[in-house]
Amino acid sequence: MQSPPKAMTPRAKTGIPVLDERLQGGFPRPSTLLLFSDKPTEKRLFGENFAIQGVKAGETCLYVDFFRAPQLARGELKRFGPADPSKLVLVDATSSQLLLPSREKYHIDNIDSLATIREAILAAMEAEQPGRIVVDSMEFLVDRFPKEDVLRLWRELIEAARAARTVICFLFINWTLMERELDEIRAMSDFVIEFQSSLRGGIIRNSMRISQMESNGIRTNWIPYTFRDLVGLTVYFPRILVTGPFNAGKSTVVKAVSEKSISIDRMGTTVAFDYGNVNITGIEAEVFGTPGQERFEFIFKIFAREVSGVLLVVDASHPDELVRARQMLDLVGPRIPYVVLANKSDLPGAIPPEEIAHRMNLADDVPVIPTVATENRGVRDALLILAEMIIGVR
Amino acid sequence: MLGDATKILQGILTELRRMPAVLGATIARRDGILIAHALPKTMDPKKIAAMAAAIVGTSEMAVVEMGLGAFNSSIVDTHIGKMIATGAGEEAILVTMVRNDANMGLLLLSVDKAVQSIAEILKAAEVAA
Numbered sequence: 123m124q125s126p127p128k129a130m131t132p133r134a135k136t137g138i139p140v141l142d143e144r145l146q147g148g149f150p151r152p153s154t155l156l157l158f159s160d161k162p163t164e165k166r167l168f169g170e171n172f173a174i175q176g177v178k179a180g181e182t183c184l185y186v187d188f189f190r191a192p193q194l195a196r197g198e199l200k201r202f203g204p205a206d207p208s209k210l211v212l213v214d215a216t217s218s219q220l221l222l223p224s225r226e227k228y229h230i231d232n233i234d235s236l237a238t239i240r241e242a243i244l245a246a247m248e249a250e251q252p253g254r255i256v257v258d259s260m261e262f263l264v265d266r267f268p269k270e271d272v273l274r275l276w277r278e279l280i281e282a283a284r285a286a287r288t289v290i291c292f293l294f295i296n297w298t299l300m301e302r303e304l305d306e307i308r309a310m311s312d313f314v315i316e317f318q319s320s321l322r323g324g325i326i327r328n329s330m331r332i333s334q335m336e337s338n339g340i341r342t343n344w345i346p347y348t349f350r351d352l353v354g355l356t357v358y359f360p361r362i363l364v365t366g367p368f369n370a371g372k373s374t375v376v377k378a379v380s381e382k383s384i385s386i387d388r389m390g391t392t393v394a395f396d397y398g399n400v401n402i403t404g405i406e407a408e409v410f411g412t413p414g415q416e417r418f419e420f421i422f423k424i425f426a427r428e429v430s431g432v433l434l435v436v437d438a439s440h441p442d443e444l445v446r447a448r449q450m451l452d453l454v455g456p457r458i459p460y461v462v463l464a465n466k467s468d469l470p471g472a473i474p475p476e477e478i479a480h481r482m483n484l485a486d487d488v489p490v491i492p493t494v495a496t497e498n499r500g501v502r503d504a505l506l507i508l509a510e511m512i513i514g515v516r
Numbered sequence: 517m518l519g520d521a522t523k524i525l526q527g528i529l530t531e532l533r534r535m536p537a538v539l540g541a542t543i544a545r546r547d548g549i550l551i552a553h554a555l556p557k558t559m560d561p562k563k564i565a566a567m568a569a570a571i572v573g574t575s576e577m578a579v580v581e582m583g584l585g586a587f588n589s590s591i592v593d594t595h596i597g598k599m600i601a602t603g604a605g606e607e608a609i610l611v612t613m614v615r616n617d618a619n620m621g622l623l624l625l626s627v628d629k630a631v632q633s634i635a636e637i638l639k640a641a642e643v644a645a
Contacts, residue, residue: 386577388547421570
């Protein structure tokens with residue numbers, strides 16, 4: 123077998139650090155990705171992001187677009203920031219339908235012929251040796267041609283990509299296929315990335331999850347994500363709660379972890395909430411710090427909804443407050459991932475993390491991280507650990 | 517001396533309470549601790565102190581964020597009446613609850629006067645202590 127063309131890393135990065143870490147550096151070459159949903163959902167963003175990340179890494183990327191005119195596609199791809207347009211090779215499937223001459227090097231001249239489509243894509247793959255291929259999208263073909271023929275083409279493309287040691291990525295929304303055929307398509311893929319959107323209170327939340335189709339492959343939880351201009355796809359936690367007993371250092375934690383933060387505090391204590399916006403290594407999060415004193419529990423209840431994860435801050439030098447910490451945790455509700463921050467761990471009389479875990483009667487898998495929030499020590503690590511717990515891996 | 521201050525504060529609240537259409541009044545510290553109150557029995561004065569502190573704190577930060585200058589008071593309007601939370605010196609707030617048929621001009625004047633007295637009393641008490 124050929125080795126990957128040069129200027130190509132052995133793994134195709136997604137550009138989302140937490141995911142790349144889970145994938146041991148990215149998707150292996152060669153591999154086949156299926157971007158799947160059973161309802162119309164934002165899948166294209168991932169496909170586009172994946173292509174542009176490749177271009178930014180110096181790879182050539184082939185983007186087969188059945189829906190958009192190439193001028194439009196190129197315009198929309200500019201949202202992801204500067205990328206060499208010559209490295210982004212489009213296969214134009216729309217100009218011929220509009221009876222316009224194509225300005226792209228590769229174009230499908232007869233959209234009603236599966237053979238023409240096949241030849242155009244394979245010719246582009248042969249000539250350009252792309253590091254990544256995105257096919258946007260397969261339902262366009264499934265809607266127009268007999269499914270046996272489409273599945274045959276699908277397999278041929280996978281084989282060609284495998285021979286060229288590249289990553290091929292198929293967008294697919296299922297309208298018409300039966301579960302049996304779907305299983306077949308899943309089995310043809312190495313990774314299935316599922317997408318879902320929900321609308322709650324007027325806000326659209328997008329999330330995705332990855333599963334590897336091997337018997338002991340990786341699998342993630344639903345990962346919420348958003349799009350940032352010029353950056354691309356970002357993991358996004360709409361609410362991380364920072365809570366804990368009075369005077370544990372919650373506001374300082376929010377401040378330490380955030381780029382921008384605001385604290386509504388009076389006379390040294392938080393009376394309403396602390397708010398911060400976190401932006402680290404491909405993760406964006408809104409962090410809300412609650413007041414610690416019992417008289418502000420009504421505020422806590424306002425913010426303790428739709429929580430992605432909890433940073434529970436305790437004062438390691440005041441072990442008598444640990445009971446209250448445990449109570450606050452129970453207020454958030456079960457099954458929400460949390461990390462305990464053993465704050466003020468530099469003060470005399472601070473008890474070690476193991477002791478805190480023991481006294482709070484925590485499960486073995488709950489991380490207790492020693493921190494000094496005033497010096498920004500350990501706080502960011504705790505947040506990254508929490509992010510990994512939310513994303514999850516099995 | 518401190519006991520005297522509390523008595524005077526209580527007097528200010530009682531006076532406010534005597535105005536027509538006033539439902540109740542409370543003095544709280546800005547961090548949500550109750551100082552004195554003249555509230556109907558159905559209300560929990562501690563809870564109201566904490567909630568008013570949160571409203572005032574949030575409002576103050578909001579006006580700073582909006583570039584609207586110095587904070588005077590937060591007015592919460594409901595179908596029954598209004599809640600007026602006014603800053604009283606550096607450390608305290610005065611919360612007044614009124615029915616909708618109140619003479620707001622007269623009322624706000626009295627609240628202003630009360631707030632000034634509260635600020636002075638608390639300052640004097642602090643110096644004495």
